[in-house]
Amino acid sequence: MSNDVFLYSDLLKSDTLLSCLYSSDQGKETPNPANRYQFDKVGIVTFADYVEELGHPYMWVQSLGGLHFPKDSSEGVSVGSSLSASHMENTMKLLRGRLQARLALHKQFASLEHSIIPVSSECQHLFPAKIISRLSRWTTITQQEYMELPYTRHVSDAGLAKESDLYFMSVVERGTARLQAALVLSPRYPEISPLFSLSLSWKGERTGRTDDNLRAMESEINVFKNELQGPRPGHQLLTNQISRLCVCLDVYLETEGQDDSVEGPLEFPREKMCLRTVRGPNRLKPFKYNHPQGFFSHR
16 A cells, blocks of 8 residues: 555555444454354454455444444343433534544645645744754654664553554754654544654764754654644644654754864854753753743743
């Protein structure tokens, strides 16, 4: 499957559109305990092999149909229209929100594929007027490709890279510096925010595990994400995170110590106004942008 087909079609396919509408409801296993005994009789080892043919047995679909299959086998199966009615309003609300989020992502991906990071007028104040680092690549990757990257291992080990998630690679460049950002996108975006892992290729390879400032950049994107939500319900979070990533790379490079023995113009002249360029024994850089003053400071 090509990247373009995935980005433009699979976002709205039922397999991904309806997955995890409710937490952990991937629709991979039948909710009816009695089915397991029926499968044994006909030699079906796993129901997941038949999902493509029969469809996903999501729990919320059973509820809308008036069925409730308890996990405890001592309880009986509940059936009734009142069960369906009690789930209808919330499920319709979740479906509407999911579709709106996917349409927003669809629109953002169309820009990202052309290395354009859309920033709405409501979010302009989150970033300085001049951003030099630029997005040079945006593409989808598989879960396996993501897990094979050495700088995403901590995410995989923590169980934060699930089969139901979507995976992407973005590359931000400025001069000779190349920043790779691998990210996990939950089907429940923007309720669950994208998770970025960084690797910088510049004078060697650096990651958040080996460079305190790259770890601080990851925090700017992943931990302080509430600053980047934009107007509710936060559909612009992803592209705002990528814009913040470009800004952080600018600050990272411009505050690096310059080699006075090298003649000629500096590769990364200081464009950003910083109260202090480094702080503490780890020499942390000032990644926090302060609006409307327009300067950068430490957290």
